Amino acid sequence: MTQEPSVEEARFDALIAADSRVEPRDWMPDAYRRTLIRQISQHAHSEIIGMQPEGNWITRAPSLKRKAILMAKVQDEAGHGLYLYSAAQTLGITRDEMTDQLIAGTAKYSSIFNYPTPTWADMGAIGWLVDGAAICNQVPLCRASYGPYGRAMVRICKEESFHQRQGFEILLTLMQGTPAQREMAQDAVNRWYWPSLMMFGPPDDQSPNSAQSTAWKIKRFSNDELRQRFIGMLVPQAAALRIELPDPNLRWNEDAQRYDTSEIDWTEFFEVLAGRGPMNAERLRARREAHEDGAWVRDAAAEYARKQSLRAVA
Numbered sequence: 425m426t427q428e429p430s431v432e433e434a435r436f437d438a439l440i441a442a443d444s445r446v447e448p449r450d451w452m453p454d455a456y457r458r459t460l461i462r463q464i465s466q467h468a469h470s471e472i473i474g475m476q477p478e479g480n481w482i483t484r485a486p487s488l489k490r491k492a493i494l495m496a497k498v499q500d501e502a503g504h505g506l507y508l509y510s511a512a513q514t515l516g517i518t519r520d521e522m523t524d525q526l527i528a529g530t531a532k533y534s535s536i537f538n539y540p541t542p543t544w545a546d547m548g549a550i551g552w553l554v555d556g557a558a559i560c561n562q563v564p565l566c567r568a569s570y571g572p573y574g575r576a577m578v579r580i581c582k583e584e585s586f587h588q589r590q591g592f593e594i595l596l597t598l599m600q601g602t603p604a605q606r607e608m609a610q611d612a613v614n615r616w617y618w619p620s621l622m623m624f625g626p627p628d629d630q631s632p633n634s635a636q637s638t639a640w641k642i643k644r645f646s647n648d649e650l651r652q653r654f655i656g657m658l659v660p661q662a663a664a665l666r667i668e669l670p671d672p673n674l675r676w677n678e679d680a681q682r683y684d685t686s687e688i689d690w691t692e693f694f695e696v697l698a699g700r701g702p703m704n705a706e707r708l709r710a711r712r713e714a715h716e717d718g719a720w721v722r723d724a725a726a727e728y729a730r731k732q733s734l735r736a737v738a
């Protein structure tokens with residue numbers, strides 16, 4: 425005999441069915457809460473760790489204008505991290521807990537940020553491919569059933585489109601430059617293309633949590649659907665750039681109405697995910713160091729808040 429849903433459960437189910445938003449004050453199943461905490465905090469960590477590969481180039485940007493743009497972009501990523509940490513906090517986890525999980529190495533973040541950025545063209549390839557993939561992933565999240573997450577995504581997506589365009593423009597400039605500059609742009613795209621396809625996660629038949637997230641209307645499209653949508657966006661843009669996407673088997677399949685591609689090398693993905701990527705240890709070391717170096721700022725802010733509250737009482 426199946427148990428009757430409680431009044432609260434029935435209300436939650438009705439909210440989801442009606443495509444309404446679940447808010448922090450609403451009752452929600454524990455598993456829904458846990459899934460969101462995991463997803464939103466991983467997403468926040470990705471934004472924060474994602475500042476590093478590009479932050480690396482701020483001091484070496486080729487002009488004042490490029491430096492200003494890159495700095496604005498990296499600051500946006502810090503902002504994304506903060507909105508998302510705040511959204512996760514509404515579910516009952518503290519910022520300190522999330523930070524501890526990140527610097528202890530027990531929390532995950534997007535594997536894409538564990539690759540190095542050896543040339544200026546990497547700034548172009550990251551903006552075009554990594555921020556481009558982020559947009560494809562995140563636009564549907566603007567309608568995620570959990571209110572604070574969906575609302576954070578609306579603003580984030582607007583900024584991501586700027587990031588993607590600035591990456592495209594860096595590559596466009598390089599592609600109109602000298603042979604060495606064109607080669608540098610092509611090399612960066614060759615290195616970032618496959619990892620950016622992996623950002624959508626494993627193929628649908630190997631993605632165990634997807635069905636539940638779809639039922640809860642956190643996820644709206646499958647990993648493979650989003651990956652296809654991304655490739656469809658890249659193909660005409662690559663043609664405009666006159667840059668090659670490094671997949672000899674990439675072609676439109678008219679019958680299947682989808683792109684055929686080469687097999688993705690998932691062993692590499694799982695290696696990087698398991699912490700054995702080229703930059704995993706370095707990213708965590710830098711994050712831990714920044715956290716320790718920032719201790720005095722947190723202490724000062726806490727002391728200021730304490731004095732303000734005393735004044736409010738007086």
Ligand SMILES: [Fe+2]
Pocket residue numbers: 471500501504580584
């Ligand atoms: Fe971002």
Ligand SMILES: [Fe+2]
Pocket residue numbers: 501555558583584587
């Ligand atoms: Fe971005």
